[in-house]
Amino acid sequence: MSRQMTGAEMVVEALKDQGVDVVFGYPGGAVLPIYDAIFHQNQLRHILVRHEQGAAHAAEGYARSSGKVGVLLVTSGPGATNAITGLTDALLDSIPIVCITGQVPTHLIGSDAFQECDTTGITRNCTKHNYLVRRVEDLPRILHEAFYVAAAGRPGPVVVDIPKDIQFATALYTHIKNIQHKTYRPQLKGDLAKIRQAVEMMAKARRPLFYTGGGVINSGPAASSLLREIVGLTGFPITSTLMGLGAYPAKDKQWLNMLGMHGSFEANSAMHDCDLMICVGARFDDRITGRLDAFSPHSKKIHIDIDPSSINKNVKVDLGIIGDCAHVLEDMVRLWRTSGAKADTAAIAKWWSQIDHWRAKNSFAFRNSAKIIKPQHAIRRLYELTRDRDVYITTEVGQHQMWAAQHFQFEEPNRWMTSGGLGTMGYGLPAAIGVQMAHPKSLVIDIAGEASILMNMQEMSTALQYRLPVKIFIINNQYMGMVRQWQELLHGGRYSESYTASLPDFVKLAEAYGALGLRCADPADLDSTIKEMIDSPLAAIVDCVVDQTENCFPMIPSGKAHNEMILADLSDDAGIEVGNVIDEKGKMLV
């Protein structure tokens, strides 16, 4: 279908053609024509956020929970700059979003006009790609290309900056299906010879381990099911990064829990001692590897990744396979079956008995209390009371995030939305709004900290406007808990500015927005409070008052290796001596 229309109408038309049903945004002078085009139709739903950062995270939450591209629409200048954190977040976590920004009219660009900023200049390094539209004739192609670039290969954020005069100008609109991009054509199929080599290495392995990441989730549900198949076929243990939780079911016995800085003892020990590491869609990030020169010293490493620059970036691998996880895993499963490859069962059984020995440490255990709510206990109860429901979890960033990753169990992909790479406090609530838009009938819970939630608290107003029953479960210890923990470990317990005095009364705050507010400080009331939250048809905030001194363990201290984890010492009520575990070099790290 081709017809004459204005640039603003093209935006709406292209979004519809791309199958977009919801846009998160905030109007302003430089996008008024597009808002007018939105006014004239009913197909595309617009969700009015309260801050552009919220729009970006909502688009991310929508994208991560649905597998579709998320869309936000913001104005020029402050609209664009407010979205930067969300764009960067999406870049680091490889989330496909398209951000449409208004720009001052072409003839004013560069004149320091009102609400002008160099949007493409500012976002060049925090997007996968960006465009400044100079001719209305280019707009249809650019819009469709933006969706292609955002979703193809390693996904990421794309900005389309549209000057106001272009929005008013008219040209012919054509829906371009199946974009043939001039330059950007990521390789999906892996090199078969290399996959065959991987299968041979796997058949010979005595202490193998799958280490998987967000790439499996991004690759789509097929990748998760193929991953389950190859893990089942081989009988190998599997661990995953924070980003990859849910790709493999947590209840399965081959699952070793999350790895990394706050990962399980068995996962990190297995990483250190394995003789074959099969990395699928993960990127050897510093939260995962710990001390690099002591990282998994005795293993051969296979790395499957769609982004060639991820291979050999931080860790030198023995076999790099470039391709989409689902495609490569499909070939791997097929070759494993047809080649008659067999795992070395005797060696693997011995490996499992070693792993069981590590597992017996029960490294996520904590000492519960009848007097005060332990944050880990709160999350476990939240999990137990929601496990039979259709539940999606988002988080903010900090201790509560790590406890959620440790104690909430995920059986399916796309159920867990958290800011991993950038570590953006304030991510969880707007992301939950995006998730709820994609899954209107599901239970969406933001596991939050009291400090993080205040960073984008204004989005409660958005949730209420659209009757989105998102649940905010605040693990309230009155501290920026992870900052406090690091100050305890690194800075002699001098808690500089990590305590928040004058916190709002979250119950009243919820009520002020028109939401349900609940507080719980007694472990005896925890279950009933959670049930009340779940059963409410309203958006709700639970202020769960927890032990202020609890630290998040186990932990690989900065600059240490996987086999130098510190575990919570449950025999010592006073807590453990951790003051000297981080050396001077480690203190420089984050």
Place this chain on the structure above:
Amino acid sequence: MNAPAAPSSPPSPYSSAIGKSNPESHTLSVLVDNEPGVLARVVGMFSGRGFNIESLTVAEVAHVTHLSRITIATSGTPEVIEQVRHQLERLVPVHSVTDLTLIGPAIERELAMVKVRGKGENRVETLRLAEAFKAKVIDATIESFVFEITGAPRKIDDFVELMRPIGLVEVSRTGIAAISRGPEPI
């Protein structure tokens, strides 16, 4: 054209096990769509990731298809060079990246204009040296010359060093343009 070099931080426990080998100089040929901002993308990637640019030249080489060729001289360990190549390939408007140093001896040329001031005996000496280097006089006054010299960067370095004691005023260099030998394109 030097981008900020990698910060010389103290050795970190996260410093990569990769990149312990010796740094090398490599010349990369990058074919890109000549669209606005493409050079900023390339240069921004180098500075943002702490890679080094020793020389960078760019010009459109196919006007119909708007294809530009960027020649970048960079240095780093072989592992870093591989990262540089992959990071360039990730940029959406990039068609191809070729490491000319890896594919065999490439031809590298640079053009420089060198201004030299001098009188009497020095002028004669200057012209004699210029002739030896096949440098052309493209401007002359009674007390100065401007020479145009083309060659590998090392040859230009040598010429400039010879001119320095005689009365070197200033130098303008284009940076390296490079192409592979033989009949094949990159």
